[in-house]
Amino acid sequence: MKKLVGILIVLIVALGIWTVAVTYLPKLSALVNLSPNGTGKTTVIKVVSEQSATISDVKKVGPSVVTVEEYTPPQTLNNNSFNFGPFQIFGFGLPQQQTPQSQAPQVSAIGSGFIVSSDGLIVTSKHVVADPAPATYDVITSTGKKYTVKNIYRDPLNDIAILKIDPNQNPGTTLTPVVMGDSSKLQVGQFVVAIGTALGEFRNTVTTGVISGLGRTVTAGDQFQGYVENLNNVIQTDAAINPGNSGGPLVDSNADVIGINTAIAQNGQNIGFALPINIVKDAITNFNKTGQFNRPYLGVTYTTLSQQMALLNDVVQGAYIRSVVAGSPAEKAGIQQGDIIVKFDGEAVTEKNDLAGIIAKKKPGDTVSITVWRNGKTVDLTATLGTAPGQ
Numbered sequence: 001m002k003k004l005v006g007i008l009i010v011l012i013v014a015l016g017i018w019t020v021a022v023t024y025l026p027k028l029s030a031l032v033n034l035s036p037n038g039t040g041k042t043t044v045i046k047v048v049s050e051q052s053a054t055i056s057d058v059k060k061v062g063p064s065v066v067t068v069e070e071y072t073p074p075q076t077l078n079n080n081s082f083n084f085g086p087f088q089i090f091g092f093g094l095p096q097q098q099t100p101q102s103q104a105p106q107v108s109a110i111g112s113g114f115i116v117s118s119d120g121l122i123v124t125s126k127h128v129v130a131d132p133a134p135a136t137y138d139v140i141t142s143t144g145k146k147y148t149v150k151n152i153y154r155d156p157l158n159d160i161a162i163l164k165i166d167p168n169q170n171p172g173t174t175l176t177p178v179v180m181g182d183s184s185k186l187q188v189g190q191f192v193v194a195i196g197t198a199l200g201e202f203r204n205t206v207t208t209g210v211i212s213g214l215g216r217t218v219t220a221g222d223q224f225q226g227y228v229e230n231l232n233n234v235i236q237t238d239a240a241i242n243p244g245n246s247g248g249p250l251v252d253s254n255a256d257v258i259g260i261n262t263a264i265a266q267n268g269q270n271i272g273f274a275l276p277i278n279i280v281k282d283a284i285t286n287f288n289k290t291g292q293f294n295r296p297y298l299g300v301t302y303t304t305l306s307q308q309m310a311l312l313n314d315v316v317q318g319a320y321i322r323s324v325v326a327g328s329p330a331e332k333a334g335i336q337q338g339d340i341i342v343k344f345d346g347e348a349v350t351e352k353n354d355l356a357g358i359i360a361k362k363k364p365g366d367t368v369s370i371t372v373w374r375n376g377k378t379v380d381l382t383a384t385l386g387t388a389p390g391q
Helices: 002-031 050-064 277-290 307-312 329-333 355-360
Strands: 065-072 087-089 106-117 121-124 136-140 146-154 161-165 191-198 202-222 227-237 249-251 257-265 272-276 300-305 318-324 340-344 367-374 377-384
Touching: 050 065, 050 106, 050 191, 050 202, 050 249, 065 121, 065 191, 106 191, 121 277, 136 161, 161 277, 191 257, 202 300, 227 257, 227 355, 257 277, 272 277, 277 355, 318 329, 329 377, 340 355
Parallel strands: 087 202
Antiparallel strands: 065 106, 065 136, 087 257, 106 121, 121 161, 136 146, 146 161, 191 202, 191 249, 202 227, 227 272, 249 257, 257 272, 300 318, 318 340, 340 367, 367 377
């Protein structure tokens, strides 16, 4: 009997504590300072699942993603199903089914892009719109609205192009720009979403993954087909990227665009690459000021040597010069093939502080100091940056 009474007392006490907690704790939490910084405000932490982040990204960014179609006359139609080297820049070629009687322009390649301003500026990859006239291009929005590309501005140094369309071509519709993030704050392992027209057919295809690496340097294209693009300081991701995704956005969990999908590794699974969005933001700022890509130019091709690579080869860390363009500021300054640029205008050249990124901070006409490592000795040089030749 005593045991039963004891159990009842314990149950009554527990019930009373539970009632007090439910009734009064919510009120007390509004009065008590729960924040560690002493502001008196309650800190709310939002826990987000991968699924909810993906859905949120698609809702916010999806309407800003476009398909870029290339049209060429039958006599110049070519198949752009490129069979590139270890890293494929992936414009997407459609099968040719033209007949001798057909005279209408036909779709020959499809890529992706995204809206960056409501007045009609679209960002895509340069190789998506690489063909000159008589090729023409259209932009198709996620709602199926088609716009004719009026002008194309190609960045001479990066795989970036800006397309200009007329928003008034479809009255009553609104072009929604993306929000561009800060790619300097990216971390390996960070969740990302890739959006684009996969295989040139499936618009607004969504894939998810993580950032697999940062500061990668790849050479994309095929020298035997005459198209090679050196991509420096790019983002590596395992989000599935397919032909046709080129030029589409890579998005973080906040629905901010942090890169442009641009290349894939043909011999590896789930290895894709994207240009950091900060390169794009700099290009757009430059374009809005001058109406063109007015880029500083040194005139070298190089490979960034990591600390590990430098130790293995008994050299210093920096930018290993593979070639010097004839007549360029680099040649005039005395830079030679095989040199390693270790400092550029006082900044150390490393994986995280890539040579291209340092040069991008300068302006054409700037005089800069360059320290190179040559045959075991350092040599100090001076160069006057030029303007990158148009492409």
